[in-house]
Amino acid sequence: MQRRKFLRTAGIGGGAAVVASTVAAPAIAQSMPELKWRLASSFPKSLDTLYGAGENFTKFIGEMTDNKFQVRIFASGEIVPGLQVLDAVQNGTVEMGHSAGTYYIGKDPTLAFDTTLPFGMNARQQEAWMNWGGGKELLGEVYKDYNTISIPCGNTGAQMGGWFRKEIKTPEDMKGLKFRIAGIAGMVCAKLGSVPQQIAGGDIYPALEKGTIDAAEWVGPYDDQKLGFNKIAPYYYYPGWWEGGPQTSAYINLQKWNELPKGYQSVIQSAAARAQAIMLSKYDAENPKALRELMAAGTKLLPFPQSVMEAAFNASNELYAEISAKNPKFKKVYENWKPFRNEEILWFRVAEFTFDSFMARQSAANKLG
């Protein structure tokens, strides 16, 4: 089947060469072969913004190719468990996935750079790193070992710090805290003395209600509201210092990608970029209303104390040094990512943050209404 697909698309090189010329190409059927692919999403349909990015991605691919290139999306668990999407793409069980690198740090923590790391870059800075800072090339090497190409396809923006049953006043309060938090953020929390818990979305509510866990992080107001955490935990902390600009990714099986005509590769990249913009802007548009409603229903909104943020920042740096010492791939990406982050934040402190800060002050003074 794969061999036949290869043969069917093997004549595409000529088509691609025509693309580069300035003369209109004659209509060659092979330049737009009929393909029916499947995409496994790591997200449930209930997370309509995250799942929606995959849905839009596949929809745009169909639209742009007159439905010659059809990709059918399957929600988490429908054909592939949500956290095994990379495996399924690697093995060719599905041609495509929509997922997040950070779900696969058990394979290699380096994959987290494709999403974000605690105290990483914000959404715009992450995109700058991916497009212009070397991120795309470095992560391309890493994903190659998993027979996959990863293309940015979504970002949530800075997330919230989650729902807590008791107040967090000092780093001491993090000690012994049974906190539903996954991945590298969980490893940082462990350094602070917390007991990180990995619990699937649907199981968080009862665990938090019963007191099996003391706190749980999810996404932000729009998604959190749906799960009703506000009914069982009074304190809603911010910011989610472990997810300042987490990116989600479209995965494509590397052989399948290489067999595609250049035109379809371009369609995929543009569809992903458009789906990303729609997803991030939807969170930015929907979160304010959800947060208002949560607060009207009694949620107490609190910032993490600076001392807790500082302790988490130091623990993160320690962790990155430890991982770098034993993982040369992680070290290689980290040593590119870290100075890029530094430069980005230096620059953002100038025009972007001072503009945003002034507007925030006007907001605090009720001058924007």
Add this chain to the structure above:
Amino acid sequence: MQRRKFLRTAGIGGGAAVVASTVAAPAIAQSMPELKWRLASSFPKSLDTLYGAGENFTKFIGEMTDNKFQVRIFASGEIVPGLQVLDAVQNGTVEMGHSAGTYYIGKDPTLAFDTTLPFGMNARQQEAWMNWGGGKELLGEVYKDYNTISIPCGNTGAQMGGWFRKEIKTPEDMKGLKFRIAGIAGMVCAKLGSVPQQIAGGDIYPALEKGTIDAAEWVGPYDDQKLGFNKIAPYYYYPGWWEGGPQTSAYINLQKWNELPKGYQSVIQSAAARAQAIMLSKYDAENPKALRELMAAGTKLLPFPQSVMEAAFNASNELYAEISAKNPKFKKVYENWKPFRNEEILWFRVAEFTFDSFMARQSAANKLG
């Protein structure tokens, strides 16, 4: 010609219906007609990031359609003067443009909402407003009068405040200042007592050198450095409070747009989204180095004093009330835009700004290097 094109694409309705079905469409030549269009850019090639967004936009359209839909880009002045792109699209002189609504406030100041206004939204907030807040629909009505559809295609991020020959310490210092600043920002500066000047890019340097003007704003470090303003004005102010997230736009003649197959319309939208992401991330990636170099060469980086920002903010609100009083279109958009901005900034103050602020503090404490 237009009639013939219409006839050629009139059979497309059927193709579009097939797109909506789940069965692969048979290869219908008309669903991907061969088109050769022209795009007039408002930007010179020397502004490689701004001009580049139009260039990428046209490149992606070609790539995705196997070069069946070819759009040739022309730089500012090549076939259309830079500030007459909307007219050229309206008249059908060119099918497409890459420009900014704010250039056409002489026709209607409402068009500025398609770019940004002084103390407007940042790049992400503007995108949220366009996609989910009603911006697209409201601006669609406005552009309809100009026989044009406008699609977001680029953003510079927050710009700098420009180059000044003398320090600005109080709002008094803005009085009498001959300041190269255009559009609505110029009207705000006039309220502060400045004398706004409209000077084309290439003529700014000699005017500032001779002292014909006292100050000039352009874009940000990456573009400003090329024009060499640092050699003739020592003070580089931030932020550009009049351009916190200015969006550039792809224009398409409305008849031509309506004649397009749905697939090509989708191609255009995705190409624009991808070009936008690439443009914004390029500025974010290139500005830090340029700013470092400017500062190494002696530029004095200064924030606008809070009192000047406050005076400009108040003058902006006054101006918007005045325009609203006599322009019902402006009023209609403003009354949607203003509460959306308020909600966005309220929300951004929570997760996004506190994350960014913490990282900015770490940067200031030299803890990111």
